[in-house]
Amino acid sequence: MNDRHFDNIKDLPSTHLLGVGTALCAGCGGLQALREVCDVLGEKTVIVNAAGCMTLLSVYPFTPFHGSWLYTSMASAPAGAQGVRDALDILIDKGRIGPEEDLNVVVLTGDGSAYGMGLSATSAAVERGLDFLYLCYDNEGYANTGHQTSAATPHGAKTATSTGVHGFRGYKKDLFEIWAAHRPVYAATVIGSEPVDLARKVEHAAGLKGPRFILALAPCPVGWEFAPDKTVEIGRLAVDTGIWPLREYVDGRIRHTKVPHPRAPVEEYLRLQGRFAHLFEPEHDDGTIQEIQDAVDDYWDEFD
Amino acid sequence: SQGLLYGMEMIYAVPGWRAPFVLVNVSRGIASPVTLEPDHNDVLAARDSGFLQIHCATCQEVLDNILIAYRLAEDPAVRLPVIVNMDGFYLSFTREPVEVPAVEDVDGFLPPFDPESIRFRANAPESQGVVVLGGTPYSYFRYETHLAALKAGEVFDQVCAEFGARFGRHYAPVACHRTEDAEVVFVMMGSFSTKAQDAVDRLREAGWKVGLVRPRLLRPFPDVALRAALEGKKAVAVIDQNLSIGLGGILYAEIASALYQLGRDAPILASFVAGLGGRDIAAEEFFEIAAVCRDAAATGKPPKPRLLFTAEEMKEVRKYQTIAETEARMIKGTPS
Numbered sequence: 146m147n148d149r150h151f152d153n154i155k156d157l158p159s160t161h162l163l164g165v166g167t168a169l170c171a172g173c174g175g176l177q178a179l180r181e182v183c184d185v186l187g188e189k190t191v192i193v194n195a196a197g198c199m200t201l202l203s204v205y206p207f208t209p210f211h212g213s214w215l216y217t218s219m220a221s222a223p224a225g226a227q228g229v230r231d232a233l234d235i236l237i238d239k240g241r242i243g244p245e246e247d248l249n250v251v252v253l254t255g256d257g258s259a260y261g262m263g264l265s266a267t268s269a270a271v272e273r274g275l276d277f278l279y280l281c282y283d284n285e286g287y288a289n290t291g292h293q294t295s296a297a298t299p300h301g302a303k304t305a306t307s308t309g310v311h312g313f314r315g316y317k318k319d320l321f322e323i324w325a326a327h328r329p330v331y332a333a334t335v336i337g338s339e340p341v342d343l344a345r346k347v348e349h350a351a352g353l354k355g356p357r358f359i360l361a362l363a364p365c366p367v368g369w370e371f372a373p374d375k376t377v378e379i380g381r382l383a384v385d386t387g388i389w390p391l392r393e394y395v396d397g398r399i400r401h402t403k404v405p406h407p408r409a410p411v412e413e414y415l416r417l418q419g420r421f422a423h424l425f426e427p428e429h430d431d432g433t434i435q436e437i438q439d440a441v442d443d444y445w446d447e448f449d
Numbered sequence: 450s451q452g453l454l455y456g457m458e459m460i461y462a463v464p465g466w467r468a469p470f471v472l473v474n475v476s477r478g479i480a481s482p483v484t485l486e487p488d489h490n491d492v493l494a495a496r497d498s499g500f501l502q503i504h505c506a507t508c509q510e511v512l513d514n515i516l517i518a519y520r521l522a523e524d525p526a527v528r529l530p531v532i533v534n535m536d537g538f539y540l541s542f543t544r545e546p547v548e549v550p551a552v553e554d555v556d557g558f559l560p561p562f563d564p565e566s567i568r569f570r571a572n573a574p575e576s577q578g579v580v581v582l583g584g585t586p587y588s589y590f591r592y593e594t595h596l597a598a599l600k601a602g603e604v605f606d607q608v609c610a611e612f613g614a615r616f617g618r619h620y621a622p623v624a625c626h627r628t629e630d631a632e633v634v635f636v637m638m639g640s641f642s643t644k645a646q647d648a649v650d651r652l653r654e655a656g657w658k659v660g661l662v663r664p665r666l667l668r669p670f671p672d673v674a675l676r677a678a679l680e681g682k683k684a685v686a687v688i689d690q691n692l693s694i695g696l697g698g699i700l701y702a703e704i705a706s707a708l709y710q711l712g713r714d715a716p717i718l719a720s721f722v723a724g725l726g727g728r729d730i731a732a733e734e735f736f737e738i739a740a741v742c743r744d745a746a747a748t749g750k751p752p753k754p755r756l757l758f759t760a761e762e763m764k765e766v767r768k769y770q771t772i773a774e775t776e777a778r779m780i781k782g783t784p785s
Contacts, residue, residue: 189571205586208576213569216578218458229569246570 151344158184158344164209168201172373174380175199175282175363177337179253182280182359185347188212191229191248195222195263197255198289199282213248220262222252223270226277249278249351256283256297259360260318271327271356278350278357281320284365292368292420299388300440301433302420304368311433312423316440321360325394330355333393333402336362338380342391342402349393362389370419382414387441401448408445411438450477450537453491457498463530464499464594466578468567469522470530471515472500476639477537478726486727487536489639489691493699499594501531501601502667504638506624508547511535513618514665516555520608523562527601529594536640538727550616558615602669622671624663625678627653631660632683633742634716635735636704638664641690641724648735659739664700672707679708684717684742690724697754698722717745720754730757 150156162183169176175198183190190212194200196219203214217225230250236242254263259281267279286292286304293306299317307313324332330353335343343361350357364379366372371379383389387408392401412434415421424430453460453474463470474495478488492502503518505511511533518531535541569575581587605622613619626646628634635645642663652659662678662685664671679685685708689698696702701720708715719742723730734757745752 188574191569200580203576203579205579205581208579210576211574213574214576214579215569216580218462221459233569242570246572248569248571 149348151341151348154341156344157181157340160184162188162211164211167209168204169198170365170367170373172366172371172376173198173363174337174365174376175255175284175361177376178282178335178343178361178363179280181337181340181343182347182361183210183212185344186212186249186251186278186351189248190251191215192251192253193217193222193226193229195219195252195254195258197253197258197282198284199253199255201289219258221266222254222258222263223266223275223277223279226250226252227270227273227275230276250276252277252279254279254281255288256281256285256320257287257295259283260296260320264323268327271324271329275356276354278359280359280361282361282363283320284363284368285317286365286368288365288368292365299437301415301424301430301437302369303423304420310423311430312421321358321392321394324358324360325399327356328397329358329394331393331395332358332360334360334362334389334391336380336384336389336391338364338377339384339391339403346393346402358394368420370422371417375417379414379417382409382417385409386411386414387445388414388437390444404448408441411441450475450491451479454479454494457494460495460500461498462578465590466567467528467594467597468530469519469528469562471518471522471533472530473511473515473533473535475537475541476534484726486538487639487690488725488727489534489689489699492532492534493691493693495532496668496699499529499598501527501529501598501669502534503531504534504663504665504667505540506640506642506663508535508540508543508545509618510620510665511540512547512549513612513616513620516550516558517605517608517612517620519559520612521601521605524601524604524608525565527597527604528567529597529601534639539640548618554615558612598669602666602671605666605669620665621674622664622666623674623678624665626661626663628660628662628678628682630658632658632746633739634660634662634679634682634685635738636662636664636679636685636687636700637690638667638700639690641688641730644730644732645688645735648732648739651732652736652739657739657743670703670707675704675707676711679704679716680711680714682716683746684719686719686721686738686742688721688723688730688738690722692722692725692756701754717742717749717751719745719752721757722755723757728757728762 163180188211192214194216202209237244283297285297286295291305294304294313296318298313301312303312321334331350333346335346364376385405387405391403424434474492476487476489476492478484479491503514505514514533518533522531609620637645645661649659649661687701687704689700691699693699698720741752
């Protein structure tokens, strides 16, 4: 790839490759991350999309992409990516198209597919060593169908299907660790509100060959219940509270690219979101809030 | 197979991409109960997907029709995927002599494919498979796919004519065996139709005017060819190796729709379901079907649909049930 270094906000690309005016919600944290990713990856990209919120980006006859796009289905985007990658490789190998026609193959998926029904196809693609970048926007629920619980829903959150007094009783699946266990060439967590960290990781991933994973926490105004202008603030708090560790997997090792110190109490993050309102009103649910804090503390204790 | 059902979401998605390719399906009965042997409920679940379907009866036919299917799929007027169907075990796990054409001859028959717009290139970015909202564009693209599938009927004839000229083996959308002067005709798909063919020959020896019609092309549905083959017959027995639960034989319903246009001249139509999960169909059963049809033609009353199952088979199932009950009692009776 290019020899670009992203040290501060001024280094970020000034040309934006994702068009505006799509059907997505105001303040979408997934769109924020995707926009930043597209700017770094450039135009020579084909996005293979799994069913999710982002399906509505390209609605006939419009598309916001400067590159290419293929909608597949909820469970089979990695298989679609394999087909596109193989076709390009074979055509280039046979000399039927020039290497300048090559494309970065990118899977775009939400957490519903990435943590759930798409996981088998994803695992198989990584096992085959597919040369692709896998981007998941994780809004912690089936957001475009009314925010039902997904395998990425965090402990204590209220969703359309977890309506009890303590919210969702399970714990968020650690998809980053699941990917790391596959020994991909690269895996990283990002968030749109940390654009320099995101750009650095995407740039690094774009220069590698093989299975690469970018997992973006995607604050969702509709599903998480906050005003669209709070997306960045909530994203920053996700990092500052330690709830969303920014990390990367390189050469078999996991390291943090930002260590929040001291960590803000999780309550600051939870209070801003309607999906956690039941933890504060009508009564303060000390137990559940403590469980969330303990899980964060336990995670960071390993590294402190 | 179960695998075809597992892929069903994409089986329905890719025809709309107008992506031409060939999928060879090895037919098996589908769960429940679980089985390993063939019938056609799996491939018929893909019937309305937009894949064209060619059903084969022999291994030679499978090979030849894979080549034909590529030409058909890639034709600019068609551009749809094609399923070539072969029966599990009977064709997939058995061997029979097959004439394999030379590579150069196949290359002559199958020119390089121009993908036109079905491709991704850096210099020509494009969004494909995108959402449409509102029923109007959806209807438009669905109708386009349907019209292309109908067009594939003509293209199939042309492609088969060229195949026959090059390779000496001739295929039609509907294969007919001794139907010209037949009064009673069996209609069957797939390899089990060779059993019907054998029964036809034996009935002919006994002086019965019987024939066999085998739809090779199921989608597009060759209704004109089927009417031509069945018009003027006294009775038609559709033997379905599938079962639409709550309806009956699927091919029976389709043949009925084709024959309805003949009005009062339509032959007596009878439905038989047989061969599910690889159940054999004995020659005697074909004889019985022919007799039922002959009698129905004489009285002018169509017989009730029949699910083939013999007294001997019922005895066998009762035996299994007795064993299962005895086992269950023994387990219950055993002190823990």
